[in-house]
Structures are given as structure tokens and as C-alpha cells.
Amino acid sequence: MFEHARNVAYHLIDPIHFMAIAACYLPGTIASLLLNLQFRTILTPSALKDAWFARFWEVYGPLNRINATENVRPLITQAKGIVLDIGPGTGEWVSLFDKENITRIYGVEPNVDHHPRLKEKITEAGLQDKYVIVPLGIQDLGEKWVKRGTVDSVVTIQCLCSIPRPREMIEDLYGYIKEGGNWVLYEHVKVKEGRWVGSYQSLINIIWPHFLGGCSLTRDIENWLKVTGSWSKVDLFQPIAEPEYQVIPHLKGVLVK
Structure with a gap:
């Protein structure tokens, strides 16, 4: 009984603790921007948030990779042919792609503060001849980089939580996948209906996006x-190890068009 109560308390406090850690990176971000005379970035809220999150995720991205690799590895290796890698960030998952099954990867990453580290990860993975960084958001992808209906795999790993107009962007990405192509994902999602923790998740989400680069906790991505x-195939499920009181539950799996 006591152990269960302690576990519940830990999961309830964990998002608050994570936001507090992220907040610690804001002063250093501002100081760095001042030293580099990047006053415009400091005075532009969206640009400052991008720089702040990039600084924070440079440290916590690798830690996140360690915790999530068990779930992500068997999924991302199913990417094949021409791939749209959405929101690769600093490239924590790049090394998991199966190079033998990949023709070309287009990494759609609008946050240019992530690009230097992403390029390093691409080189470390030996994908420099196959991986192209697209410095745009999904909404600006168009057909300049890749034509609709020609993509073999769309990969979204913990990124659909922060893209603008998510329902519209999901429909847009669907249009790029060719018949027989797949969508590989590992995302955190809205708590299922009827669970008391859903109300707590909604409460946390009021401030969460401001600390975590625009990330939202309450997106109904599965639906x-x-x-x-x-x-033609939908295989999506929540990791077995996650309890019903998980404030930030995940959804993983593959959909085939």
C-alpha cells in the first residue's frame, strides 16, 4: 500500500520536477546570448524559447534517449527507403536507422539551434551521404524536397507534441506516404478518457508548454x-511498463497505408 502511494506521488511530482530543471537553463541561455550579442533573439519570445529549449535538450536529450531506446529501437529500424524524419532535434535517434534499408532521409527540423549537434550525430552514424537536414516546419515542406505520395516511411519520435496545428500537420504528412508505406511513432499522448489523472495532466499542461519548447501533454494523437x-494496418499501444496513473503516457507502434 505504502509502495503504491509512493509510486503515485512520484509520477505526480515528476512533471513539476522536470519543468524546474528546464527553468534552470534559462539564465545560462540568456547569458550566452548576451555574450554573443544576440539581442534580437532575447527580445523575440519564440526565438528565446527555441534557444532555451535547445540548450536544455542538449543535456537531457541523451538522457531521454537512454530511457526510451528500448521502445524506440525496434520501431525506427522499420523505417525504409525514402524517409521523412520529423523533428529530429539534436539527432538522438539517428544512429538507430538501419542504413542498409535507407535510400534517403529528410530530417525536418525548423529549430536551427539544434542543427550543429544534429550534423554531428549524422556524421557519427555514417549517414552524411543519406541524411539531409530540412530547415523548415512541416507546413513549409511543400514538394521542393520530396514529392507527395513518394515517401516510404514517416518517423515521429516525441515530436508531434510540439508541432503547430497538429491535426492539420498529421493530415499533411499522411499525404506524403505512398501506398504500402508506413508511419513509425513513439509519442507521449493525452491520458485516456475516464482516468482521474487526466484532469491533473490538463492542469499541468497550462504551464508545461512554456518550459518545454511548446510541447503539449494533452494531444489525442492516437485518434x-x-x-x-x-x-491497411494499425498497431498502436501504450508501453506495458507504464502504470495507469502515468501523467505523461506514451503511444508507440506502426501504421501502414
């Missing part, structure tokens, strides 16, 4: 993906 188009 949005299922209704966005016709899938």
Missing part, C-alpha cells in the same frame, strides 16, 4: 492518426 486516412 487523430486513425481518422486522418485509410490504413
Whole structure:
């Protein structure tokens, strides 16, 4: 009984603790921008948030990779052919791609503060001849980089939480996948209906996006993906190890068009 109560308390406090850690990186970000005379970035809220999150994630991205690799590795190796890698950030997952099955990867990453580290990870993975960084958001992708209906795999690893207009972007990405292509994902999602922890998640989400680069905790990604188009196969599920009181539950799996 005591052990259960302690576990519940830990999961309730964990998001607050994580935001507090992120907040510690803001003063250093501002100091660095001042030293580099990047006053415009400091005075532009969206640019400052991007720089702040990039500084924070440079440290916590690798730690996140350690915790999530068990779930992500068997999924990302299913990416094949021409790949859209959405929101690769600092490239923590790049080394997990199966190079033998990849023709070209387009890494759609609008946050240029992530690009230097992302390039390093691409080189370390030996993918410099196959991986192209696209410095745009999904909404600006168009057909300049890759034509619709020609992508073999879309990969989203913990990024759908922060893209703007998520339902519209999911529909847009669906259009790039060719028949027989797949969508590989590992995302944190909205708590399922009827669970008391959902109300707590919604409360936390009022301030969470301001500390975590625009990330939202309450997106109904599973439903949005299922209704966005016709899938020949849908294999999505929550990791078994996550308890019902998980404030930030995950969804993983593969959809085939």
C-alpha cells in the first residue's frame, strides 16, 4: 500500500520536477546570448524559447534517449527507403536507422539551434551521404524536397507534441506516404478518457508548454492518426511498463497505408 502511494506521488511530482530543471537553463541561455550579442533573439519570445529549449535538450536529450531506446529501437529500424524524419532535434535517434534499408532521409527540423549537434550525430552514424537536414516546419515542406505520395516511411519520435496545428500537420504528412508505406511513432499522448489523472495532466499542461519548447501533454494523437486516412494496418499501444496513473503516457507502434 505504502509502495503504491509512493509510486503515485512520484509520477505526480515528476512533471513539476522536470519543468524546474528546464527553468534552470534559462539564465545560462540568456547569458550566452548576451555574450554573443544576440539581442534580437532575447527580445523575440519564440526565438528565446527555441534557444532555451535547445540548450536544455542538449543535456537531457541523451538522457531521454537512454530511457526510451528500448521502445524506440525496434520501431525506427522499420523505417525504409525514402524517409521523412520529423523533428529530429539534436539527432538522438539517428544512429538507430538501419542504413542498409535507407535510400534517403529528410530530417525536418525548423529549430536551427539544434542543427550543429544534429550534423554531428549524422556524421557519427555514417549517414552524411543519406541524411539531409530540412530547415523548415512541416507546413513549409511543400514538394521542393520530396514529392507527395513518394515517401516510404514517416518517423515521429516525441515530436508531434510540439508541432503547430497538429491535426492539420498529421493530415499533411499522411499525404506524403505512398501506398504500402508506413508511419513509425513513439509519442507521449493525452491520458485516456475516464482516468482521474487526466484532469491533473490538463492542469499541468497550462504551464508545461512554456518550459518545454511548446510541447503539449494533452494531444489525442492516437485518434487523430486513425481518422486522418485509410490504413491497411494499425498497431498502436501504450508501453506495458507504464502504470495507469502515468501523467505523461506514451503511444508507440506502426501504421501502414
